[in-house]
Amino acid sequence: MKVIHTLPALLALCLSLAAHAEGRVIKNDNYAFGDDDKPWQEEAYALPGYPQSADWVEVKPDWLQSNRFFVDGKSLSVGKDGVVRYIGKVLSSNAVENLSVEGIQCKDNKYRAYGFGDSVNQRWIEPMRPLWQDIGYGDKLRRELRELLCPSHSAPRDAAEALKSLRKGS
Structure with a gap:
């Protein structure tokens, strides 16, 4: 009985390894993980004034x-x-x-x-x-x-x- 439950997991693992070897990424949109999958983007920044009275x-x-x-x-x-x-x-x-x-x-x-x-x-x-x-x-x-x-x-x-x-x- 354990073999029947393990077989789908092994099949999924083999398919994901084959996709990984080809350089493809399988993205599952069924789960929302937030903004972590977006590449980090630095916001624009202007240099402050030269310090005259600093803390x-x-x-x-x-x-x-x-x-x-x-x-x-x-x-x-x-x-x-x-x-x-x-x-x-x-x-x-x-x-x-x-x-x-x-x-x-x-x-x-x-x-x-x-x-x-x-x-x-x-x-x-x-x-x-x-x-x-x-x-x-x-x-x-x-x-x-x-x-x-x-x-x-x-x-x-x-x-x-x-x-x-x-x-x-x-």
Whole structure:
């Protein structure tokens, strides 16, 4: 009796393997899974104004670092695309500041730089090849930022929630 019940399952498995080998995808429209089957699309984003009066919140990814890291709380935004964007500042031990506008794609554990600060002309310089990159194990700062800004590794509801989480973690 078990053979009769197992036979249809084996037949379905063989057919799906044959379709997979041919490179075809069998899509079953009988179930609604949501928007996960749509490819991710980044929304348009314009660089913010160069910060004049920022609300710097310190982030401490590693106590052994000689550099200090900050995020401008006023610049935090959460896009409909699930990306948390912010202005970041790195302050070296000899008081040199480096600013950047970055985004963290919470769901896929990626980051991207949108612009780098030109403190002399008070403007942003866009990167030549703006690519999404994986947040690697050695990137302690972005790993810490993802943990703080992306609760449960998903985008927060809004910028206020992201700022609250950032302040709580710092």
